[in-house]
Amino acid sequence: MKCNRWLSLMSASLLGCALAPIVGQQAIGNQPSQIAVGTSIWRNGSFPVEGFQGYTSPFGYRSSPTGGYSTEFHTGLDFAAPTGSYIRNWWAGRVISVSDDTACGTSVRVQSGSWIHVYCHMQGYAARDGQGSYIVDGGLRIREGQTVRAGQRIGRVGMTGRTTGPHLHWTLKYQGKLVDPAAVLRAMRRSQDSTVSLK
Numbered sequence: 001m002k003c004n005r006w007l008s009l010m011s012a013s014l015l016g017c018a019l020a021p022i023v024g025q026q027a028i029g030n031q032p033s034q035i036a037v038g039t040s041i042w043r044n045g046s047f048p049v050e051g052f053q054g055y056t057s058p059f060g061y062r063s064s065p066t067g068g069y070s071t072e073f074h075t076g077l078d079f080a081a082p083t084g085s086y087i088r089n090w091w092a093g094r095v096i097s098v099s100d101d102t103a104c105g106t107s108v109r110v111q112s113g114s115w116i117h118v119y120c121h122m123q124g125y126a127a128r129d130g131q132g133s134y135i136v137d138g139g140l141r142i143r144e145g146q147t148v149r150a151g152q153r154i155g156r157v158g159m160t161g162r163t164t165g166p167h168l169h170w171t172l173k174y175q176g177k178l179v180d181p182a183a184v185l186r187a188m189r190r191s192q193d194s195t196v197s198l199k
């Protein structure tokens with residue numbers, strides 16, 4: 001099992017086995033380099049929202065937030081933040097799609113190498129012109145195909161799509177498979193902590 005191979009490289013208690021086979025890829029310059037979890041590469045990631053108030057719903061199975069007794073799989077991590085808080089792109093990459101007609105609401109999908117990161121429930125709406133689709137939120141426009149830097153403001157927290165309050169829903173996929181964003185955030189935190197301790 002791939003998981004075991006990587007466990008020696010990191011603290012299993014912090015990251016969990018689920019993240020173990022995952023490597024990060026830098027999309028900068030279109031020359032991705034594979035780097036194992038637990039290295040300083042994670043410093044390049046940006047926390048995805050300003051005005052962060054807390055995590056309201058973790059990744060995984062949960063009871064339906066919009067009522068009823070059904071259980072559903074929550075595909076991402078929810079960050080509570082006041083309406084209008086800026087959403088920041090996690091990793092340098094390219095916008096592969098924008099949309100406003102699903103449960104995800106006004107949303108942006110970014111690809112960075114083998115990673116796809118999705119930002120849901122944003123303010124604004126999707127539109128289309130001769131050059132393709134984009135989302136509009138006041139003066140902010142994010143267009144399909146454009147490159148985005150890590151930390152770049154790509155939208156604002158809203159309530160579009162299926163949501164009971166303002167928050168950012170953030171989904172991460174690596175090679176097409178869902179990843180728990182909390183594990184990635186812990187890897188980022190650990191990377192930053194180790195940088196501090198080296199000084």
Ligand SMILES: [Zn+2]
Pocket residue numbers: 057074076077078168169170
């Ligand atoms: Zn969510």
